Structures are given as C-alpha cells and as structure tokens.
Amino acid sequence: MSNFNRRDFLKISGGLAVGATVVGCATNLGGAAKARVVVVGGGVGGATAAKYLRMMDPAIHVTLIEPNKHYHTCFMSNEVLSGDRSIKDIEFGYAGLAGHGVNIVHDTVTGIDAEKRMVKTADGDSFMYDRCIVSPGISFTWGAIEGYDAKVAEKIPHAWKAGPQTVTLRKQLEAMRNGGTVVIAAPTNPFRCPPGPYERASLIAKYLKTHKPKSKIIILDPKDKFAKKGLFTQGWKRLYGYGTDNSLIEWVGGAAGGKVESVEANNMVINSQVESIKADVMNVIPPQKAGKIAFSAGLVNKKGWCPVDVATFESHIHKGVHVLGDASIATKMPKSGYSANIQAKACASAIVAMLNEKEPGVPSYQNTCYSIVGENYGISVGMIYKYSKAKNLVTPIKGSGGVTPKDASMETLKREAHYAHGWFDNITHDIFG
Ligand SMILES: Cc1cc2nc3c(=O)[nH]c(=O)nc-3n(C[C@H](O)[C@H](O)[C@H](O)COP(=O)(O)OP(=O)(O)OC[C@H]3O[C@@H](n4cnc5c(N)ncnc54)[C@H](O)[C@@H]3O)c2cc1C
Numbered sequence: 375m376s377n378f379n380r381r382d383f384l385k386i387s388g389g390l391a392v393g394a395t396v397v398g399c400a401t402n403l404g405g406a407a408k409a410r411v412v413v414v415g416g417g418v419g420g421a422t423a424a425k426y427l428r429m430m431d432p433a434i435h436v437t438l439i440e441p442n443k444h445y446h447t448c449f450m451s452n453e454v455l456s457g458d459r460s461i462k463d464i465e466f467g468y469a470g471l472a473g474h475g476v477n478i479v480h481d482t483v484t485g486i487d488a489e490k491r492m493v494k495t496a497d498g499d500s501f502m503y504d505r506c507i508v509s510p511g512i513s514f515t516w517g518a519i520e521g522y523d524a525k526v527a528e529k530i531p532h533a534w535k536a537g538p539q540t541v542t543l544r545k546q547l548e549a550m551r552n553g554g555t556v557v558i559a560a561p562t563n564p565f566r567c568p569p570g571p572y573e574r575a576s577l578i579a580k581y582l583k584t585h586k587p588k589s590k591i592i593i594l595d596p597k598d599k600f601a602k603k604g605l606f607t608q609g610w611k612r613l614y615g616y617g618t619d620n621s622l623i624e625w626v627g628g629a630a631g632g633k634v635e636s637v638e639a640n641n642m643v644i645n646s647q648v649e650s651i652k653a654d655v656m657n658v659i660p661p662q663k664a665g666k667i668a669f670s671a672g673l674v675n676k677k678g679w680c681p682v683d684v685a686t687f688e689s690h691i692h693k694g695v696h697v698l699g700d701a702s703i704a705t706k707m708p709k710s711g712y713s714a715n716i717q718a719k720a721c722a723s724a725i726v727a728m729l730n731e732k733e734p735g736v737p738s739y740q741n742t743c744y745s746i747v748g749e750n751y752g753i754s755v756g757m758i759y760k761y762s763k764a765k766n767l768v769t770p771i772k773g774s775g776g777v778t779p780k781d782a783s784m785e786t787l788k789r790e791a792h793y794a795h796g797w798f799d800n801i802t803h804d805i806f807g
Contacts, residue, residue: 416440419509419699422718446536488692510665520636554654609747664701686724744794752790
C-alpha cells in the first residue's frame, strides 16, 4: 500500500515554512485515519472519479483540485456557437460534488512527486495521497502552425476548451457580415472529440443559413477522412447544399492540400498547402497532447500522451498515479467525454479495490458520440469495448454498437437529436449532480 506513514507526515508538516501546508496523510484503511485520494482536474474524468470514489467507499477521503470555480462542457458548446444555447447552459459548479463529501480545492497543481506521494499546488500547498488521479485534459502543440500561438488564440480562438473562447467565437460569428467566410482548421489525429470539428461546421452553418445565408464555411483538414464522414456529408447535402456551387460548407481534405501551414493573424489570412484564404472569422484547432501537468509530472511518452494500464488507468510510468480521459492512451477508445466518464468509474472501482487490498475487477467500456447536424437532425456512433489483459488493449466488440443508418428516416434523425440532448442532461448530472 502506501510507502508514507504518519511519522513521515509529522516530520514534513513540522518542518514546513509558513504559507505552505501539507494536507492529509497516507494510511491504510485498517488505521484510524482514512485512505486519501487526490484528484487533479475537475473536468469530466476527474469530477466523475471523485464522486464515484465517495459513492463506492465513503471511508475514502477524496480531495479534488481544480483551478476554476465553474466547468464548461465542451459537449454542446457547438450549440452555443449556433445560438441554440447560452454559455450558462453548459456551465457547472462543484456544489454537487461537495455534497458527496468531496473536498474541493480551487488551485492549480504544479507538481506530483510520485516517490513521496505528494501533490503540490501554485498556492504553495501540498497534499499527501495513497492514490492520485490525474485528468487534466489536453494542451496544444503551439508552433505546429506558423503564426498561431497562445497569444494569437485570444483573437483567433480555437474554442477547443469550452469557456471564454466559445463566447469570443460566437461574438465573432454574430458580428460577421452576410457573405463572410468562416475558416475552420481541423487538427491532426489524435485529438479531443473526433467528430467535433464537423459538428461545429454543421452548427455554424445552421446559424448562417438563417441569419447570413450568403456566407460560407471552409474546413481545411490535414486528414482525408473523419468520424462519421458519410453521415455528415449526407446531412450537409440535405441541409446546406453541400457539393453545389451555393454550398454553405466546403471541406478540403489532406489530398487536396487542406493542411494549414500558417496563419497571418493581422491580415486574417490562413495559408494551406495550396491556397491562401482571406477569412472573416477563423477557428484554428491546433494539434494536441496531454495537459501540461502530465508533462511536468513525467507521465507522458515521446508522443505526448500518457501510457496506462487500461483496466485501472494506473500510469505505466509512475505507480500510484492514475491518468484518465483525453490525456491517457486508452488504446482504441476515442478521446471523448463519454469515454472519460466511463474510464473514471472503472478507475474509481479499481482504486477502491486496491485500497481495500482486493483485486480490481475486469472492466468493459462503452462510448457513444452524438453529433447535431442541424435542426431536428442528429447522428451517432456507439461501441462497446472489451479489455484484453495480455495485450493491455481495449478493443471494440465485433457486432456491438453501430452508427445511424444512412437510410434512417427523418423521424429517426430527429430522435437522434433528442437522444443527444438527453445524453447531455444525463451525463452532466452523472458528473456534477
Ligand atoms: C467542441 C467539442 C465538442 C465535444 N462534444 C463531445 C460530445 O458530444 N460527446 C463526448 O463524449 N465528448 C465530447 N467532447 C470531448 C470532451 O469534452 C472531452 O473528451 C472531455 O472533456 C475529456 O475529459 P477530461 O477529464 O480528460 O478533460 P477535461 O474535461 O478538459 O477536464 C480537465 C480539467 O483539468 C483541469 N486541469 C488542467 N490542468 C490542471 C492542473 N494543473 N491542476 C488542476 N486542474 C487542472 C482543467 O481546468 C479542467 O477542468 C467534445 C469536445 C469538444 C472540444
């Protein structure tokens, strides 16, 4: 179990300078004090794990460290861009988690010492743990697109972390003239939410169709295929004239030179391999990697993602630290909120077993990605995954899941949109309620 005992704790806390606090001590469950889990990041993975740990074993002391007082879900943030939702509709606080007995700390984690089993924060506090869960989401590979960095992203938003950037992009769309050009630069694989850029194009088109019908969206893409491509393009044909001269959406794939090479922020020009486009609104979604703390804690591989045991999500690099959600390499599972939520439950269950000196169970996983293409028009792809211990793999179970059929009726597509909204209500309640 823990390699840190109460005597060590007293030594450290007694020797600390004023202003820095060591919170908690690692123990085993047989002792007087509770076992401690520290969760880094209060997004989908972290918040779900914290809540489920408390529900599965109220004897465990759970501290969740998250800098922001409110979390904005990326899911349905594209409906903020279309004007179908407000930013408040995708905003969630942490009172629900506190109600489950989770100790909420608003701070930024700056370091994780896996040897000492200690998490350090920007405010100078330290938290001891028996097990640590890290779910920091993504960070961006600045420099991959010349002229596009964190500073430029304030003016030309990526809006790939929902919140202020979502609001900026919405305001830019509202201010754009009728007849304007919106350019979306899609990222290289792997990235958060594979259907996300294409749902975004659909929902911006939905807004433009009614309010600025002479406008155009150009998706510049380094890839030649994308999630649910056949279903998206079918929907775009039906709703936005895709494939005609008057189409609201144009998609330029990798083979046609869609890879973006540079951005000239001052001129609002975006340069792909074959053309330079003067845009009215630009949405550049850069290549991605694990959240920053995963790098400073030494949890990443050469590609910038975190290798884990896909049954427990324990890091292959640091024992006692579990990495969930987008930052982890969950083999065949996509980087989605649905995945992060279900991984968090498997991880919480494994940690409860481990802290109670039992073998973790064998997990199975599930993911469904809904996308809204237009008014009363939704599509989805779902899959159930099995775990292979020998290969440390999570692979789709043949014949399970499925996608919206291409010949689905309009009634079915309408229902898919309803299911998407129902899923949003359910998962946000499951995470934060
Ligand atoms: C436009 C868009 C649409 C999407 N739609 C869907 C969808 O329909 N369905 C779906 O399943 N998924 C969707 N996703 C994907 C989904 O949002 C992510 O996969 C999910 O949020 C991943 O959860 P996470 O816990 O890994 O990261 P996050 O939810 O991003 O949480 C990370 C948290 O960690 C915190 N954090 C980071 N660093 C630190 C630190 N050092 N200290 C403390 N806290 C820290 C952050 O503040 C943040 O709150 C969408 C994404 C986008 C961009």
